[in-house]
Amino acid sequence: MNRFLLPLSIFVVVVGFLAVGLKLNPREIPSPLVGKAAPDFSQPQLYEREKVFSPADLKGKVWLLNFWASWCNGCKTEHPVLMEMARSGDVPIYGMDYKDQPDEAMAWLRQWGNPYSIIGMDDAGRVGINFGVYGVPETYVIDKQGVIRYKQIGPLNQEVLANKILPLVKELQAQ
């Protein structure tokens, strides 16, 4: 009996490690930018190319920055959530059209609706690199001082919205 106790306990420990490992999502890489100032940018706007979209204009506001593209499947998945958030008016959503064609982006928004207050164009993907984006969609919660407070990797859903983003936004707006 004693002879089997040691191998069995080792087995249980290994299974425990594997079980935890299986539940982790390797695609979710923790961002070092959370808690740091959002990188600055000034990008042409999608609808008015001569105008510039810059986070400096949003100081004093809590806002979401959503990286998306018309070629991105996950963006279609999360789109109803963004539309609902825009309707509720809880927090303004700003878009960054990541490595996209303007006409395709506009056609996509015509078809599915536009939840964004302003959309910036990041055709070279440089703003994306500065924000540590490695796959659209990604969404950042940015506070009144321009600090990134949360990063959502992958599509937003009701659960994340209700449990993480909205409580955080309320807390930040109250500050």
Add this chain to the structure above:
Amino acid sequence: MNWLALILLLMPGLAWAGEARPLADDPVAEARLKHLAVELRCLVCQNQTLADSNAPLAEDLRREVREMIAKNMSDKEIIEFLVSRYGDFVLYRPPLRATTTLLWVGPFVLLTIGATALVITLRRRAHKVVEVAVSEEEHRKVEQLMAEGGKRS
């Protein structure tokens, strides 16, 4: 129908393969990029280096690195640039930190445990062999049994 076949036959003539262009005009810069890119992980296809990956993000990051090389930034500065945006995950050699101690020390801990277990088991086994003591009576019994066995065969 014949002319269509003729056109189709002539088609391959129109396709021609160009030679792959060198990635940069400066071979020294390209060598530095290669040297750096094999140490960096592509974030999209996570088990490939930045040098191997064809993912659009990897292409963009190579472009960034190339530009930083052109600006004469040091390897350390370039790696710092990427780590500040993507975290230690971009490094194929994770730095020794509080969160990565298990990663670095773990194999040695396992090795020590294994070696200790091996030594203990071997010692115990040696012990067992030594400790066998045969009494006079047992000795006689064994001899008797062996003699009987010899008769039987």
